Amino acid sequence: MQTIQIDFPETKVREIISETIKAEFEKRFPKVDRNIPRIESAKAMGITVVTWDKRASEGLFKTLKIGGKVFIRESEQNRILNQSRYQ
Numbered sequence: 001m002q003t004i005q006i007d008f009p010e011t012k013v014r015e016i017i018s019e020t021i022k023a024e025f026e027k028r029f030p031k032v033d034r035n036i037p038r039i040e041s042a043k044a045m046g047i048t049v050v051t052w053d054k055r056a057s058e059g060l061f062k063t064l065k066i067g068g069k070v071f072i073r074e075s076e077q078n079r080i081l082n083q084s085r086y087q
Contacts, residue, residue, distance in 0.1 A: 035071035
């Protein structure tokens with residue numbers, strides 16, 4: 001059996017291990033999508049709450065109703081913000 005020796009700088013080995021652990025962690029524990037209140041979401045979109053409500057009723061984006069309050073998922077808001085309509 002032959003032995004192969006490869007010289008890597010310690011920083012490169014640490015970087016490879018760190019990236020591997022990070023990727024595995026993200027795969028096992030996906031980021032939780034937070035619920036954003038409509039007022040906060042409207043501010044982020046640069047529109048009024050009335051306009052936000054109108055867009056939601058038009059079906060432009062999906063909303064959640066929890067205990068009488070209306071929210072939008074962070075991923076849904078990011079999708080809207082990435083569209084040219086709100087940039």
